[in-house]
Amino acid sequence: MSQEQALLRRIQQRGQHPKDAKDALAELYDLYARRVYSHVAMMLGENTAAQEVTQDTFMKVWQRPEQYHYDTGNFGSWLLTIAHRTAIDRVRHDRHYRDAQTDSMDEDDFPEIPDPGQAHDTAWREWLVVLARLPNEQRDVIVLTYYHGLSQSEIAAQLRLPLGTVKTRVRLAMEKLREWLRDIGQS
């Protein structure tokens, strides 16, 4: 049994052993909170919303620790998936209440990919290089979906593209990322 599975099992016993379950959640927080918050802050900025979404992520683990057995992949991937989806829900919720300035997106709405040369972290620089290799239209949909929480339908509406075009770009972009990831792993 992994350390995470042991901690989840203690959390599942929160009805019978509430203090021990709470201690187990605190240990999980110490292991993963920084990574979760860092990703959420990439999407929402370093603000109250990012803190709330990070807490919401761990609250979901507290409320349904048994869900980890359902999902595939390791615990870190599972937790980051929960964090990502929670952040997307928040992005979409907050966007719903923002005043629309225009009906269409302009150049300022397209997030810029940082210059890989300015990234100090090796792993992050490698990923920025990978993202920069994607065709512009594919890179944009990845960033718009993954970091800005837009659905495929929303991207299609904003960019005035057929939905099928957006779906194809998403699928092709992910295929390339997976392929390059395998190459990085092998090198």
Added chain:
Amino acid sequence: MSAMSYEEARELLAAYALGALSRNERAAVEAQLQASAELRAELAEHLQALAQLTMAEPERELPSTMKADLLARIGTIPAPPKRSPLAGLLERLMRDVAIPRFALVTAGLVGALALGGLGYRVVQLSNQQIAQQEAMALLADASAQARAMRGRPFAPNATGTIRFKPDGMVGLLEARNLPVLERDKVYQLWLVYPDNTRDTGALFNSTNPDGTTTVVVVAQKPFSTYVHFGISVEPAGGMPGPTGPGALSTRG
């Protein structure tokens, strides 16, 4: 949304991993994922790629108060209740009402209880105890709504009633003649939105010897948001969407 084919779900897997699907699309893909180990394996590859991207992101310092705030949301361990006539009544209510395993409340609260001529005594209650109080109060609340539930193929002779206040988020389910389930199964109560997506309102597998079941229902949204309620049989721990036979439903 109509059922999605395997190929359609496969086309949308990348978007699902990115979080780029609507709620309906997500539910339809999840239904296919539950049925296909191949799809789950392919999804795992997508998630692995995204996890590596995420893991490579620069780390940031954590806000200093976030951990304490999180642990405070979980709440403190409830203090042992002081003995009083009202405490005895609460104990009988809590013993007789099933505690749902799926709890949504997030912070500890303090409830003030009137003890008639003795005035007010403040008793620290857990979230589940407060939900149970609210649920039982629905039985005597003339403004509470009640929706009848009819037996479905798994339990054709079962009947049920779900009570709630439209602006409330705690309800009470009373059912009769639900079959006793094996230990690896649960009844899962679904709260259904107009677009046919669902929240889980309760998980339970206990029934009383006389065939009755009473369950506190905790919703994610006010009950006025939901248009139907249904119960299906699912694996222990519940599922993201209904996969098993229906037992009770408010649909005609």
